[in-house]
Amino acid sequence: MDQIPFGTNDFAENPEPRVPCVLLLDVSGSMGGQPISELNEGLTIYKDELVADSLASKRVEVAVVTFGGMVQTACDFTTADAFYPPNLTATGDTPMGAAVNQAVDMVHERKQIYRANGIAYYRPWIFLITDGAPTDEWKSAAQRVIEGETSKAFSFFAVGVEGANMDILKQLSKREPLKLKGLRFRDLFQWLSNSQQSVSRSTPGDEVPLQNPTTPDGWAAV
Amino acid sequence: MTDYFDPRGNLVRLGKKLGSGGEGNVFELQGDLRLVAKIYHRPATMAQAEKLDAMTTLATEDLLRFAALPIATLTQTRSGPVAGIVMPRIRDQAEIHTLYSPAHRKSHYPDKDWGFLIHVAMNVAAVFDSLHQNTIVIGDVNQGNVLVSTRGTVTLIDCDSFQVSANGRIYPCEVGVAHFTPPELQGQSFHGTVRTTNHDLFGLAILIFHLLCMGRHPFAGRFTGVGEPPPLEKAIEQFRYAYSRNVKTNMLPPPQTLMVPAVMPALAALFERAFTKGSELSEARPTATEWHVALRDLKLQLKPCAADLGHKYPNYLGTCPWCALEREGAPNLFASVTAHLVDRREGELNASLDQLWKPLLDLRQAASDCVLQKVSFQNLHVTANPIPAEIEQNQSFALLLGRCFLGMLALLAASWWFPPMLYIATALSMGFGIWWFVLNRYYGLQPEIDRREKRLRDSIARLRVLESEGAKELDSIRLAVEQEFHRLDLTKAEIEGLRPRYQADLDALNLQRERRQLDAYLQSHLIRSTTISFVNDWQKSTLESFGIETAYDLNEIRLANINGLSQIARSALLDWKAAIQKKFKFRPREKIPNVDRNTILARYLRQREDQEQALMSGRSSLELLYNQLQEVRSRYQQRLDVAAQQAKQAEADVLSLPE
Numbered sequence: 110m111d112q113i114p115f116g117t118n119d120f121a122e123n124p125e126p127r128v129p130c131v132l133l134l135d136v137s138g139s140m141g142g143q144p145i146s147e148l149n150e151g152l153t154i155y156k157d158e159l160v161a162d163s164l165a166s167k168r169v170e171v172a173v174v175t176f177g178g179m180v181q182t183a184c185d186f187t188t189a190d191a192f193y194p195p196n197l198t199a200t201g202d203t204p205m206g207a208a209v210n211q212a213v214d215m216v217h218e219r220k221q222i223y224r225a226n227g228i229a230y231y232r233p234w235i236f237l238i239t240d241g242a243p244t245d246e247w248k249s250a251a252q253r254v255i256e257g258e259t260s261k262a263f264s265f266f267a268v269g270v271e272g273a274n275m276d277i278l279k280q281l282s283k284r285e286p287l288k289l290k291g292l293r294f295r296d297l298f299q300w301l302s303n304s305q306q307s308v309s310r311s312t313p314g315d316e317v318p319l320q321n322p323t324t325p326d327g328w329a330a331v
Numbered sequence: 332m333t334d335y336f337d338p339r340g341n342l343v344r345l346g347k348k349l350g351s352g353g354e355g356n357v358f359e360l361q362g363d364l365r366l367v368a369k370i371y372h373r374p375a376t377m378a379q380a381e382k383l384d385a386m387t388t389l390a391t392e393d394l395l396r397f398a399a400l401p402i403a404t405l406t407q408t409r410s411g412p413v414a415g416i417v418m419p420r421i422r423d424q425a426e427i428h429t430l431y432s433p434a435h436r437k438s439h440y441p442d443k444d445w446g447f448l449i450h451v452a453m454n455v456a457a458v459f460d461s462l463h464q465n466t467i468v469i470g471d472v473n474q475g476n477v478l479v480s481t482r483g484t485v486t487l488i489d490c491d492s493f494q495v496s497a498n499g500r501i502y503p504c505e506v507g508v509a510h511f512t513p514p515e516l517q518g519q520s521f522h523g524t525v526r527t528t529n530h531d532l533f534g535l536a537i538l539i540f541h542l543l544c545m546g547r548h549p550f551a552g553r554f555t556g557v558g559e560p561p562p563l564e565k566a567i568e569q570f571r572y573a574y575s576r577n578v579k580t581n582m583l584p585p586p587q588t589l590m591v592p593a594v595m596p597a598l599a600a601l602f603e604r605a606f607t608k609g610s611e612l613s614e615a616r617p618t619a620t621e622w623h624v625a626l627r628d629l630k631l632q633l634k635p636c637a638a639d640l641g642h643k644y645p646n647y648l649g650t651c652p653w654c655a656l657e658r659e660g661a662p663n664l665f666a667s668v669t670a671h672l673v674d675r676r677e678g679e680l681n682a683s684l685d686q687l688w689k690p691l692l693d694l695r696q697a698a699s700d701c702v703l704q705k706v707s708f709q710n711l712h713v714t715a716n717p718i719p720a721e722i723e724q725n726q727s728f729a730l731l732l733g734r735c736f737l738g739m740l741a742l743l744a745a746s747w748w749f750p751p752m753l754y755i756a757t758a759l760s761m762g763f764g765i766w767w768f769v770l771n772r773y774y775g776l777q778p779e780i781d782r783r784e785k786r787l788r789d790s791i792a793r794l795r796v797l798e799s800e801g802a803k804e805l806d807s808i809r810l811a812v813e814q815e816f817h818r819l820d821l822t823k824a825e826i827e828g829l830r831p832r833y834q835a836d837l838d839a840l841n842l843q844r845e846r847r848q849l850d851a852y853l854q855s856h857l858i859r860s861t862t863i864s865f866v867n868d869w870q871k872s873t874l875e876s877f878g879i880e881t882a883y884d885l886n887e888i889r890l891a892n893i894n895g896l897s898q899i900a901r902s903a904l905l906d907w908k909a910a911i912q913k914k915f916k917f918r919p920r921e922k923i924p925n926v927d928r929n930t931i932l933a934r935y936l937r938q939r940e941d942q943e944q945a946l947m948s949g950r951s952s953l954e955l956l957y958n959q960l961q962e963v964r965s966r967y968q969q970r971l972d973v974a975a976q977q978a979k980q981a982e983a984d985v986l987s988l989p990e
Contacts, residue, residue: 119434119662121545121587121656121662122433122434122545122662122664123432123546124432124546124551124585125428125432126548138860141860163425163428163429163435164428164474164475167428167432167434177860178859193851195854195855196855198855198856198857198860198861200857201859224554225553225586226553226586227547227553227584227585227586227588229563310475
């Protein structure tokens with residue numbers, strides 16, 4: 110039997126509205142070396158930033174799904190204080206379609222849990238980071254993403270690292286996919302945390318104007 | 332850059348930067364530590380500047396005690412646009428959500444119980460009341476701009492957004508947080524909207540609800556209607572107050588929440604008025620004063636829970652609602668209070684038991700010393716009973732008769748010479764003989780001797796019987812004492828074992844945390860993505876088919892079950908795991924939090940208290956037994972004394988008999 114980590118996960122102890130976010134991370138072989146270590150570094154910064162914000166630390170819930178050879182839930186939904194960034198290693202091919210499907214399922218299940226416990230929630234985020242192209246069937250996953258976005262069931266963001274197939278990402282995501290400049294994962298996660306901090310201060314259901322990451326000194330390019 | 336001017340043209344020097352926010356940065360003011368300057372990222376517009384100027388006229392000493400109102404505007408040049416404001420500095424206060432959230436409260440306010448939360452709610456109501464009295468509308472009520480000190484006082488910040496009236500104009504509040512926005516304003520733009528105190532009172536009711544109900548939002552519940560549950564702001568807009576007596580809201584309270592109507596009926600009635608349909612009508616919501624009164628009443632009715640130090644609840648309830656929540660599976664929402672009350676009391680676990688134990692030892696010793704005293708005849712003084720006069724008379728008469736009898740025997744001998752006398756002498760000697768015999772045997776000294784000797788024998792026998800009966804009775808009580816003492820000795824051993832057991836629990840907790848971190852760390856190391864000498868891809872696939880994918884999965888037993896894996900590959904894998912494990916660093920930031928440690932400590936202290944109570948009641952039961960012992964002993968001692976007296980008397984009586 111697994112234990113519930115001590116912290117703000119328990120709904121009775123922390124009934125704040127939740128901002129669920131699935132980080133969908135590509136850990137296929139091509140991410141090996143510098144990219145994966147920058148990604149790991151970025152995750153640590155992400156955690157530290159969230160923990161430092163007392164409101165976001167109670168509201169933002171992170172889950173990490175990795176795909177590289179296979180799809181793995183490296184970390185199930187947890188508030189920032191109990192989030193220990195997994196040390197990711199790169200290996201295998203890129204089953205992105207299956208990973209997206211899993212993320213959509215997880216978001217759906219999490220919402221059921223919130224409802225059963227009377228916990229308000231913001232529109233969930235699915236945040237995909239990849240440096241390649243899917244090696245499995247991804248069209249049905251893309252369909253689910255479009256449906257989810259249209260019904261406002263979640264927001265889907267796609268970020269391509271150098272080498273990513275931006276054309277497929279465009280088809281996968283309703284929003285314009287972003288291209289990471291160089292390996293600026295730290296800036297990316299800083300931005301992610303900042304955005305979620307502002308979301309966690311907004312109203313559930315509201316569209317939050319996010320800081321544009323594609324400015325000249327931002328981390329992304331379109 | 333650090334020099335500004337106030338409206339009167341005085342130079343204002345900024346010091347250290349204290350923080351930054353969405354609107355601007357906050358700096359220390361050189362020369363006045365009670366004030367700070369907020370410099371906006373962008374200079375204020377003409378309209379904003381006018382409002383700020385208006386506000387500075389409202390900042391009375393009284394209001395400044397609990398609202399960081401702008402005191403003066405700042406400009407970069409003497410006639411430039413307003414670049415910032417001067418306002419009171421607020422120290423050592425935290426956003427109110429860190430108090431009402433149980434998760435944060437246990438680390439930020441570990442000693443604060445429900446009474447404190449109610450008290451803060453009263454203070455929030457008082458602040459709202461003062462502002463409303465001064466025709467100020469807060470407008471943007473939210474979890475971030477109400478600050479609380481550890482003493483429970485409340486201060487409002489971001490006051491430049493307040494809606495104020497001055498110079499015959501209303502300067503509106505143009506911002507708001509939807510969770511605190513009343514139904515009638517939901518979905519509307521705040522731009523140009525004139526806010527009312529009735530709007531503020533919705534926000535006040537939400538804050539009070541948060542404080543009293545462990546951070547729950549009154550409109551977040553289990554949706555029982557059809558379709559997707561409405562998001563929070565829709566639920567507010569549709570008056571779906573989840574704790575309402577009115578079931579038509581289609582919203583039920585979430586699991587493991589306080590039964591608001593039952594636990595605080597008076598406040599529940601106010602919440603109904605604040606949150607249900609009709610509350611949007613002018614001045615319909617309970618005023619800050621009404622809240623203040625109801626909260627004060629609730630606070631005065633609180634009583635401590637007998638089962639948990641940290642719980643307080645209204646005295647009109649039969650059972651503790653916090654304990655009830657725990658029985659429903661909720662965590663102890665005031666665990667930190669209980670824990671705080673025992674903080675640094677570890678020492679009490681090894682406190683010496685001597686003071687408790689010594690009286691028990693003494694009692695046991697006294698009980699074992701409580702024996703019957705050997706009867707001593709030495710000091711008994713008796714006077715032998717004289718032989719009754721009658722017997723003396725009979726005795727002398729018998730002597731006379733004996734002589735007569737002897738005389739008659741002489742006569743009988745003389746009748747040899749005078750035969751006719753034989754008959755008479757025979758008759759007389761027989762007569763005297765029988766008379767003498769009868770008198771001597773039955774009415775003389777002999778029966779007295781027999782009687783006295785028998786009495787002596789009897790009294791000695793009685794003494795022996797008393798002695799053995801008494802000893803037996805005392806022994807049985809002493810056995811009870813020993814049994815009780817043995818039981819208490821076990822209790823004592825248990826108390827002495829509490830400290831080591833507490834330590835073991837702490838160690839286990841620590842180990843668990845370290846273990847969990849280590850497990851996660853090992854799980855993050857995939858075999859497939861690592862080059863391990865002597866382990867080729869094919870072997871890796873084999874391992875995967877056995878579910879062995881990460882360093883965590885590796886152990887000798889599991890590896891032993893895999894055919895086709897060479898010994899050298901096995902040890903290479905285990906070596907690899909060992910090398911990874913070596914690199915693992917325990918994150919000490921995750922040392923056992925005080926509250927966790929104290930929760931365990933509280934449990935052990937309570938056990939110790941119970942056990943000490945057991946020792947204490949053991950002492951009284953020992954005392955009871957000891958009293959019983961003494962009583963039995965004195966009873967027997969008395970009876971023995973009497974018997975001894977009698978025996979001594981009997982002895983003297985026997986000794987006093989003539990030879």
